[in-house]
Every structure is written in C-alpha cells, then in structure tokens.
Amino acid sequence: MVWQKYLTDSYTTHYLTIDTNQLANLPDNSIVSLDRGTTLDIISENFAQNRALSLTGRAYFEVVKDVQNPFTVMLPQGKITVLGTQFNISTSDNIEEIYVTEGHVRYEIEDRSFDLKAGDYIKVLDGDVIKVAMNDANYLSWKNGKLVLKDVNISTAVKSLATHYQSKITFLPDVALKDCKISTTLDHETLTEALEELSILLSIEYKAVGDKIVISDINC
Amino acid sequence: MPKLRGIATILYIIGLLLITASTAHTQSLSLLYTPSYGDTTIIAFLGDIERNTDVSLSYSTSQFDAYSRVELARKTFTTEEVLRTLFSKYKVILTERPNKKIIVSVNDYIINTKYFTTNGYILDSDSGEKLYGAAIYHMGKDRGTYSNTEGFYSISNIQKGDVLRVSYIGYRDEFISVDTSSLQVQLSADLEVSTIIITQAPNSINPSTGGDVIDLNSASAKVNILGEKDLIHMARQKAGVYSGSEGLGGLIVRGGSPDQNLMLLEGIPMYATNHMADISSIFMEEATRDAQLIKGGFPSRYSGRLSSVLEVNLKDGNQERVKGSVSAGLPGFKAFFARPNFG
Numbered sequence: 001m002v003w004q005k006y007l008t009d010s011y012t013t014h015y016l017t018i019d020t021n022q023l024a025n026l027p028d029n030s031i032v033s034l035d036r037g038t039t040l041d042i043i044s045e046n047f048a049q050n051r052a053l054s055l056t057g058r059a060y061f062e063v064v065k066d067v068q069n070p071f072t073v074m075l076p077q078g079k080i081t082v083l084g085t086q087f088n089i090s091t092s093d094n095i096e097e098i099y100v101t102e103g104h105v106r107y108e109i110e111d112r113s114f115d116l117k118a119g120d121y122i123k124v125l126d127g128d129v130i131k132v133a134m135n136d137a138n139y140l141s142w143k144n145g146k147l148v149l150k151d152v153n154i155s156t157a158v159k160s161l162a163t164h165y166q167s168k169i170t171f172l173p174d175v176a177l178k179d180c181k182i183s184t185t186l187d188h189e190t191l192t193e194a195l196e197e198l199s200i201l202l203s204i205e206y207k208a209v210g211d212k213i214v215i216s217d218i219n220c
Numbered sequence: 221m222p223k224l225r226g227i228a229t230i231l232y233i234i235g236l237l238l239i240t241a242s243t244a245h246t247q248s249l250s251l252l253y254t255p256s257y258g259d260t261t262i263i264a265f266l267g268d269i270e271r272n273t274d275v276s277l278s279y280s281t282s283q284f285d286a287y288s289r290v291e292l293a294r295k296t297f298t299t300e301e302v303l304r305t306l307f308s309k310y311k312v313i314l315t316e317r318p319n320k321k322i323i324v325s326v327n328d329y330i331i332n333t334k335y336f337t338t339n340g341y342i343l344d345s346d347s348g349e350k351l352y353g354a355a356i357y358h359m360g361k362d363r364g365t366y367s368n369t370e371g372f373y374s375i376s377n378i379q380k381g382d383v384l385r386v387s388y389i390g391y392r393d394e395f396i397s398v399d400t401s402s403l404q405v406q407l408s409a410d411l412e413v414s415t416i417i418i419t420q421a422p423n424s425i426n427p428s429t430g431g432d433v434i435d436l437n438s439a440s441a442k443v444n445i446l447g448e449k450d451l452i453h454m455a456r457q458k459a460g461v462y463s464g465s466e467g468l469g470g471l472i473v474r475g476g477s478p479d480q481n482l483m484l485l486e487g488i489p490m491y492a493t494n495h496m497a498d499i500s501s502i503f504m505e506e507a508t509r510d511a512q513l514i515k516g517g518f519p520s521r522y523s524g525r526l527s528s529v530l531e532v533n534l535k536d537g538n539q540e541r542v543k544g545s546v547s548a549g550l551p552g553f554k555a556f557f558a559r560p561n562f563g
Contacts, residue, residue: 181281182278182279183278183279183280184321185276189318189319193318220280220282220283
C-alpha cells in the first residue's frame with residue numbers, strides 16, 4: 001500500500017494513491033475518495049479562503065457547503081466549480097467524465113460552461129462535450145466497493161469485474177460465452193473471492209498468467 | 221484442582237466459540253422469509269427474498285427457467301426452505317458465503333410429471349455411424365417414429381420413466397427409460413442370426429411360374445387348319461402369343477421373335493418345327509401326351525431363350541395291345557401306330 005500525503009512547501013498538499021483507495025480529508029472537512037493511481041493537489045495558498053484543487057485520475061467528492069467560498073477543481077481539460085455537493089470525476093489521457101449524484105455542478109471548458117444537476121453525466125473527449133444518460137449501475141463501484149450484477153451476460157460481468165478490480169481478465173478464445181447469464185452482488189469482496197464464487201456457480205476454470213487472469217472453461 | 225478447572229473453563233469457552241463460529245456461518249440459510257406473493261415467477265421470488273431478508277443471492281438464469289411460475293404458501297420459511305421449494309424441479313446446490321451471500325447453483329433439470337419431447341441421435345456403438353431408419357417405439361403407447369437420414373429422431377408426449385424400444389435390423393434392441401429431453405442411443409451390432417427355415421403355409425396358393433398348360437382336348441384344340449389339329453396353333457390361343465403373319469410363321473411371345481422360343485420334344489430342342497409354310501407342325505396330335513407353354517419366369521433348366529418354352533411330351537405307347545389310327549386331310553395323310561415293347 002502506498003499512500004502519500006506530504007507537504008511540498010508551505011501551502012501545497014499533495015495526495016497520491018498508487019495501489020489502494022483512500023479518503024482525503026480536506027481542511028474544510030470536505031471528503032474526497034481517491035481511486036488507485038489518482039493525484040490530487042491543493043493549489044491555493046489559503047485553502048480556507050480559496051478552495052482550489054487539481055485532479056488527475058478518479059475521485060468522488062463530498063463537498064461541504066460554503067457559499068462565500070466556491071470549491072474549484074482544475075482538470076486536465078476543464079474546470080469544476082461547486083458550492084456544496086457530491087459528484088464523481090474521472091479523468092484519463094483524453095477523456096474526462098463527470099457524474100453528479102447530488103446538488104449542482106458547473107463544468108467549464110474553454111469558453112463554454114455546463115450546469116449539471118443530480119443524475120447528470122457528461123463525457124468530454126478531446127474537448128468535445130457529450131451529454132449521455134448514465135446507465136452503468138456500477139459506475140461508483142470503485143468507491144463503495146459494491147458491484148451489483150443483475151442478469152448480465154458473463155462477458156459483461158467479467159468486464160465489470162476487470163474495471164472494478166483494475167485487473168485484466170480474459171477468456172481463452174474457445175470458451176463458449178453464449179447464453180451465460182449471472183446475477184450477483186459483490187460487496188467488498190476480493191478478486192479471489194469473486195472468482196471463487198464464479199467457479200462455484202458456473203464451474204469456471206481460471207489461472208493467473210502474469211498479471212492477467214485467464215478463464216479457460218465455463219459451464220452454463 | 222483449581223488449575224484443572226481453569227483449563228476446563230478455557231476449553232469450554234473455546235468449544236462455545238467454535239459453536240458460535242459455525243452457527244454464524246450457517247446464518248444466511250436459516251434467515252426467515254415470508255413471501256410477498258402467493259404465486260409468481262422464480263425470478264420475482266428471488267428478488268423478493270433479497271429485498272425482505274439480508275441475504276444476497278448469486279445465480280445464473282441460464283441454469284433454470286427464471287420465468288416459470290411457482291406457488292408458495294403464505295407462511296414463514298427459512299431461506300433454505302424457500303430456495304429448495306422454488307427449485308424443487310431442479311437439483312440445486314446452496315453454498316453459503318461470507319456477507320450473507322448464498323450461491324444458488326442449479327445443476328440438473330429434473331423433468332417432472334409433465335409431458336415433454338425427447339430427441340437425439342441413433343448411433344452405431346462401434347463406429348458412431350448414424351443409423352437411418354431405426355425404429356423408436358414408445359412402449360405401451362402403440363406409437364413410435366423412425367430416425368431420419370441424419371440418424372435424428374424426435375418423439376413427443378413422453379413422460380419421465382417411459383420406456384422406448386430402439387431397434388434396427390442387424391442390431392440388438394435397446395430398451396431405454398427416458399428421463400431427459402435429450403437422449404442419444406447407441407446400438408450394438410448383432411450379426412449372429414439363428415437358422416431361418418422357410419416353409420410353405422399349408423393352404424397357400426402356388427404362385428404362377430408363368431406356365432400355361434395347353435389342354436389338348438379343350439375347345440381351343442378344335443382350332444385347326446384344313447382339318448389338321450396343330451399344337452403350335454393351339455399355343456397361339458394363349459394370352460400374349462400370336463403368329464408373325466396371318467397363319468404363318470412361328471410363335472411370337474410378348475413381342476419377341478420366333479427364334480427366341482425353345483421347343484422341346486421329350487427334352488430335346490427342336491429346330492424348324494413347321495412344315496409346308498406353317499400349315500402343319502412336327503408335333504403329331506395323336507402321339508402327344510401333354511404340352512406346356514411357359515411364357516415367363518422359366519425354370520433355370522431351360523436356360524438360353526428369351527420369350528418362351530414349349531415343352532411337349534409324347535405318349536409312352538400302349539403297353540397292352542397294338543393300336544393304330546390312320547387319318548387323311550387336305551394337307552396330307554398320317555398314320556399312328558402304338559404297340560407294347562417287344563420282349
């Protein structure tokens with residue numbers, strides 16, 4: 001487990017997660033859940049008066065309301081401004097995703113701005129903003145540790161598992177996946193436990209090859 | 221003694237811990253559940269169990285018919301009881317996991333009293349060759365089917381435990397009790413056939429060999445030319461036989477030609493049986509005992525001809541006394557003389 005929180009100089013706090021999720025308790029009592037491989041920096045001199053942060057990676061924000069002092073998050077492409085609310089941000093090389101679970105969020109990119117309310121989800125791809133419906137029930141599974149699979153095909157389920165556990169899971173090419181459906185809830189279970197469950201339910205056979213898990217047989 | 225008691229107490233506590241540990245593990249199957257519905261689908265009941273108890277269920281709808289309806293009593297069940305009732309048609313394995321999770325793995329479909337269709341392939345047990353036209357008989361139901369050119373059969377309205385008899389010529393019959401909807405049958409070759417004796421039934425009709433007896437004293441025997449009775453002319457009265465040209469030529473049987481006929485006199489082939497442009501033949505009516513015209517299906521002893529065989533047997537002669545006759549007509553004059561053998 002690597003979890004760094006250190007002062008680089010008098011006013012900047014730097015958070016970096018490498019192989020585990022962590023909570024960052026900000027000076028204003030806002031809480032940020034950081035996914036693995038996420039960097040969060042406080043970029044203002046006095047956080048109590050100017051709540052400014054920068055983020056790369058994936059994080060879920062629970063921001064304490066302070067009307068006098070907006071909360072801003074600088075992203076690689078755009079900028080988030082809120083007063084007090086809850087939302088999820090995910091950034092990668094050229095994609096930014098913002099999903100609002102409570103309250104209002106303003107997203108600004110270049111000279112455009114978008115007002116988002118609870119339930120809204122936008123995806124920014126190389127500066128182009130796409131507003132689509134969020135239909136992934138497990139979008140926040142990285143944060144709450146709960147992966148709910150409801151009658152999904154095994155290939156979809158394995159994709160969700162791979163995202164959830166941030167690992168690579170593949171099938172051997174001759175494994176028949178047709179008509180193989182699964183319903184389950186994984187609540188803070190490890191990948192080993194999840195695979196064990198699949199082997200009880202669907203008699204899957206698997207082994208770890210390097211950092212990958214290869215499924216060699218499945219019986220529906 | 222107090223020391224020993226102390227050890228006993230520790231052991232007792234360890235024992236209690238073990239018991240509580242094991243009950244904690246079996247907790248999720250003994251949770252109580254009261255159904256919200258009396259009669260609905262399996263999948264709806266599973267959702268209801270998850271909503272009304274703390275358990276979470278893991279299952280695969282590919283393993284059972286999620287939308288088949290089940291009726292449940294409106295009483296309080298344990299989760300194990302309710303799951304076993306819901307999956308009473310199946311072989312189900314319930315596995316408890318941490319976090320109050322139950323894995324419901326359904327292994328095999330037990331077919332109940334319902335009617336179902338069973339199908340599969342009929343194969344040779346040695347070669348795996350598909351057998352076309354094998355008979356599948358539903359025992360006791362007076363019905364059945366045949367396997368098609370692919371060796372595939374399908375028979376409906378089967379109940380669990382019904383017996384099918386699968387038979388195919390050259391193979392041993394198989395009697396199979398059906399309990400799945402897919403049934404592949406392998407037949408083993410049975411090449412040893414016991415001796416088969418074929419006998420004629422006592423009152424059976426002798427099938428025609430294509431022979432036609434020419435009755436020398438019948439009405440057709442009156443047919444003659446210029447007062448001469450002639451066997452060849454008599455033969456021409458039979459069905460399928462005619463002469464080449466008016467009154468002339470030999471026998472033509474079923475479109476053949478005269479040389480396709482075999483004429484035998486006492487077993488000796490005769491050539492050129494006609495005299496005087498077919499006005500008379502070599503067969504003399506008075507000396508002939510019987511004649512048979514065979515127009516088809518000749519016995520193999522008459523090999524070599526295509527159309528017909530005319531077999532003529534002569535009289536043996538009078539063994540008692542000397543007898544004779546003389547006749548004269550327009551075509552000519554003939555004399556017949558019979559007497560016992562000398563000596």
